[in-house]
Amino acid sequence: MRPLDVDNRMDVAARFADFAHHEAYGNSERYDNWCQAIAADHEVCGLIADLPAHKQQPNLVLxxxxxxxxxxxxxxxxxxWxxxxxxxxxxxxxxxxTQTNEAGRTAVILPLLAQLDGPIALIEVGASAGLCLYxxxxxxxxxDAVRIDPPAGPSTVVTRCATTGGVPLPQQVPEIVSRFGVDLNPLDVSDPDDMRWLHALIWPGQNDRDERLDAAAAIARAEPPTLVRGDLNEQIESIVDAVPAGVTPVVQHTAVLAYLDAAGRDRFYGQMARLGARWISFEGRGVFPQIDRTIPGRRQRDDNRFVLALDGQAQAFAAPHGQRMHWL
Ligand SMILES: C[S@@+](CC[C@H](N)C(=O)[O-])C[C@H]1O[C@@H](n2cnc3c(N)ncnc32)[C@H](O)[C@@H]1O
Structure with a gap:
C-alpha cells in the first residue's frame, strides 16, 4: 500500500489496472478481473473520475x-450492474x-510486542473496530509448526504466518492490561451495519478472513476496547500521557499512515520520536522514508510490501495481511 496522496495523482484507469496487478492478482481473482474490466471501460472510469480523488480507491469502490x-x-x-x-x-x-480490520496482522506484531517489558498498555492509532488490539x-x-496460544487456551481466532530470515518467535503472548484505540471513525462490532461494512471490505473468495473477522468480533464484544473518535496526530500525546506509571505504553499502527499526507506522516514520526512510548509501525514501503532508510542492504521482496519497525528501525518485511514475514 503506497501513500494515498501518491495514488491520488494517478488517473482512474491506471489506478485500477495497478490495483489489479499489484494487489488483487493472486489474492482475489474476482477483484483482479473486475479491476481490469473497469480500467478498460471509459464510461465507468468517467463515473469514478467524478469522485473526489481520495474516494477513487479501488478498495473503497469495490x-x-x-x-x-x-x-x-x-x-x-x-x-x-x-x-x-x-x-x-x-x-x-x-x-x-476503507476501514479493513484484519486481525491476522497481529501475527506480525506479536514477535516485537513479546520482546517489550510488560505489563503493556496497547494503544492503536487508526484502530477501525479495534480487532488488532487482541x-x-x-x-x-x-x-504450520509453531503455535502460541493465549494463557486460557486455544483461541477461536487463529492467525497463520509463514516466516523466513529467523523471526524471533515468542514463547508466549505478552501481558496486555489495557486496549485503547483512536480512529477518525471507530467502528462498533456490536453494530450490524458496521459488521456488514467490515465484511464488504474483505475481498471475494477470502472466506477464511470472513470467519476470522466474525471470531475476532466476538472476542471484542466480550471484552470491548476503549475506542475514541479523533485524529491520531491530535490525540496521541494525551493518550500516551494517561498511561499509569509501571505500565509500558506501546503505540501500534497497521495500514493507517498511508491515509495521511506527507506532512501528517512527518508530524506523527516526530511525535513518536519525542513521546517516550515504544512504537510498532506496520505500513507499506514508502509511507515512512525515515524507516525505509534503516532497512539493511537493499533486500526487498515485492510480495512482502509492508515494513515492520520498532521505534523507527526496520525489523522485517511482511505481507499486508500478515500472511508472511521475513526478518531482516
Ligand atoms: C485500513 S484501516 C486499518 C485498521 C487496522 N489498523 C487494521 O490494520 O486492521 C485504516 C484506519 O485508519 C483510520 N484513519 C485514517 N486516518 C486517520 C487519522 N488521521 N486519524 C485516526 N484514524 C485514521 C481509518 O478510519 C481506518 O479505520
Missing part, C-alpha cells in the same frame, strides 16, 4: 458494490472509507 449486494459475476455483468447502481455506489463511497487473545501459528 467494497461499496459488495456492501450493496453486487452479484459475484463475470466482468461484463459486474460492469452492467455498476452502471445501473452507480448512484447508490456513489452514495456509499462518499459516506464511508494479539494476546488470539492463537498464532507460524510455518
Amino acid at each position: 467494497a461499496a458494490t459488495r456492501y450493496l449486494g453486487v452479484p459475484e459475476a463475470p466482468p461484463e455483468v459486474f460492469l452492467a 455498476l452502471r445501473e447502481h452507480w448512484n447508490d455506489v456513489r452514495r456509499e463511497v462518499l459516506a464511508r472509507s 494479539p494476546d487473545r488470539y492463537s498464532h501459528v507460524y510455518d
Whole structure:
C-alpha cells in the first residue's frame, strides 16, 4: 500500500489496472478481473473520475458494490450492474472509507510486542473496530509448526504466518492490561451495519478472513476496547500521557499512515520520536522514508510490501495481511 496522496495523482484507469496487478492478482481473482474490466471501460472510469480523488480507491469502490449486494459475476455483468447502481455506489463511497480490520496482522506484531517489558498498555492509532488490539487473545501459528496460544487456551481466532530470515518467535503472548484505540471513525462490532461494512471490505473468495473477522468480533464484544473518535496526530500525546506509571505504553499502527499526507506522516514520526512510548509501525514501503532508510542492504521482496519497525528501525518485511514475514 503506497501513500494515498501518491495514488491520488494517478488517473482512474491506471489506478485500477495497478490495483489489479499489484494487489488483487493472486489474492482475489474476482477483484483482479473486475479491476481490469473497469480500467478498460471509459464510461465507468468517467463515473469514478467524478469522485473526489481520495474516494477513487479501488478498495473503497469495490467494497461499496459488495456492501450493496453486487452479484459475484463475470466482468461484463459486474460492469452492467455498476452502471445501473452507480448512484447508490456513489452514495456509499462518499459516506464511508476503507476501514479493513484484519486481525491476522497481529501475527506480525506479536514477535516485537513479546520482546517489550510488560505489563503493556496497547494503544492503536487508526484502530477501525479495534480487532488488532487482541494479539494476546488470539492463537498464532507460524510455518504450520509453531503455535502460541493465549494463557486460557486455544483461541477461536487463529492467525497463520509463514516466516523466513529467523523471526524471533515468542514463547508466549505478552501481558496486555489495557486496549485503547483512536480512529477518525471507530467502528462498533456490536453494530450490524458496521459488521456488514467490515465484511464488504474483505475481498471475494477470502472466506477464511470472513470467519476470522466474525471470531475476532466476538472476542471484542466480550471484552470491548476503549475506542475514541479523533485524529491520531491530535490525540496521541494525551493518550500516551494517561498511561499509569509501571505500565509500558506501546503505540501500534497497521495500514493507517498511508491515509495521511506527507506532512501528517512527518508530524506523527516526530511525535513518536519525542513521546517516550515504544512504537510498532506496520505500513507499506514508502509511507515512512525515515524507516525505509534503516532497512539493511537493499533486500526487498515485492510480495512482502509492508515494513515492520520498532521505534523507527526496520525489523522485517511482511505481507499486508500478515500472511508472511521475513526478518531482516
Ligand atoms: C485500513 S484501516 C486499518 C485498521 C487496522 N489498523 C487494521 O490494520 O486492521 C485504516 C484506519 O485508519 C483510520 N484513519 C485514517 N486516518 C486517520 C487519522 N488521521 N486519524 C485516526 N484514524 C485514521 C481509518 O478510519 C481506518 O479505520
